[in-house]
Amino acid sequence: MMELKRFKYTPILGWSMTRHNVFSTCKRKYYYQYYAKFDPEFPRVRIEALKELTTIPLETGAITHDIIRVLLRRLALTQDAVDTDRLFEYAKDITQGRCNSKVFSEVYYAEREEISLEDVFPKVKNSLENLLGSERFQWLCDPKLQRYDRWLIEPPGFGETRIDGMKAYCKVDFLLPVQEELFVIDWKTGKQDEDKHGAQLIGYAAWASFHFATEPQVIRPIIAYLSPDYFEMELRLEQKDVGEFAQRVRVETEEMSAYCQDVEKNIPKEKSLFPITSNRRICEYCNFRELCKIEPIST
Ligand code: SF4
Secondary structure, three states, X not given: OOOOOOOOOOOOOOEEHHHHHHHHHOHHHHHHHHHHHHOOOOOHHHHHHHHOOEOHHHHHHHHHHHHHHHHHHHHHHXXXXXXXXXXXXXXXXXXXXXXXXXXXXXXXXXXXXXXXXXXXXXXXXHHHHHHHOOHHHHHHOOOOOOOHHHOEEOOOOOOEEEEOOEEEEOOXXXXXXXXOEEEEEEEEOOOOOHHHHHHHHHHHHHHHHHHHOOOHHHEEEEEEEOOOOOEEEEOOOOHHHHHHHHHHHHHHHHHHHOOEEEOOOOEEOOHHHOOOOOXXXXXXOOOOHHHHOOOOOOO
């Protein structure tokens, strides 16, 4: 069994790529996303409810991940052929349940009346079909290659790790050792983004290197794009890549920490120092737009 290292809780700010992306996008959004409990203007519960809003693309990704997790757990127990009809029926039920129970931003902000199965399920199904038809899946089904007892499928927790001593989060989907190498695979239902996802791959390698005390060269981080076609992006890493990544994490952690009045306790400075973005296009898709009273851009 592959064991992850554990950490004693500390409140200090922890870097993550998502966190820094939000920070770079809009400081006010960053405040709502990470410091809702300090807000003097709106009740925390209102901010948290907006934070929880989902979208069609987000929910498509979340459902696909959930089904793949179930699929991999089954595969770790038995390599018998998958009954695809049953799998898709199951996926359809899950999708319908989410369409009924989740609050979608598109509905909340009155862009659509409702979200139906047809808005989400076709892409979930396409992603699953592509995965099942991929060489990667065949490889996963090969008991001569795989050590199923050593698979880590969606490790619990938030992916906490240390990068050059700094607290950071890199949440990985799937880790599996194959012979001398450690594969880390991340499933994506969205568009390819070489720069963003390339950096994410280095983060996964740093995470795996820390938790399993391995050299980066033996780690194989892979992003598997599932839709519209199956496609993989992989990086072969060298020690210097991890060093450069650690430097990036250091700079970005310092940038975000500069917005804290107490860095150790991760207490933010006052809200007025987190300005709203001047790029109104970003607001069009932001969950918090009712708080900023941003009017839609007229076209
Ligand atoms: S609506 Fe615009 S200004 Fe307000 S938090 Fe979102 S991105 Fe920032």
